[in-house]
Amino acid sequence: MNARSLVLVATLGSAALLLGAFGFQHLGGLAPCKLCLWQRWPHAVAIVIGLVVLFSNRFALAWLGALAALTTSAIGAYHVGVEQGWWEGPTTCTSSGVGGLSADQLLDQIMSAPLVRCDDIAWQMLGISMAGWNAILSLALMCVWISAARRA
DSSP states (O other): OOHHHHHHHHHHHHHHHHHHHHHHHHTTOOOOOHHHHHHHHHHHHHHHHHHHHHHHOOGGGHHHHHHHHHHHHHHHHHHHHHHHTSSOOOTTTSOOOOTTOOHHHHHHHHHTOOSSOTTSOOOEETTEEHHHHHHHHHHHHHHHHHHHHHHO
16 A cells, blocks of 8 residues: 555544544434543544645655554543543542542532543443544554555
């Protein structure tokens, strides 16, 4: 495959993952958490980079596409760790302990809790959550971007 074809594949890959996320949200009724939203932005950036490369033939920008794919993959991997309880996620996105809280503090915590928590797995396939699939597939897209950059 030539560099142009690889950039097209990587761009369409990010578009497919982003459209899939919107599909789960709007058609499947699965509202995204904060970390889910964070994973979407690098895909949007990768799509823009891909379009710029395809229309300008500036294939050196493919390295930025690889960086965008790596970024969303890393956020996805971090999100998997939060879902699995390996580490704590953002305090505005995960449940926290209630030990030592007064009734008023507990009520405040409940009232300020997000609608969708980052440490809940809303959907999974083959034991891998959406965040996990994003991490895996985005890492593959990073490899496609790198291949494109090297062939330019």
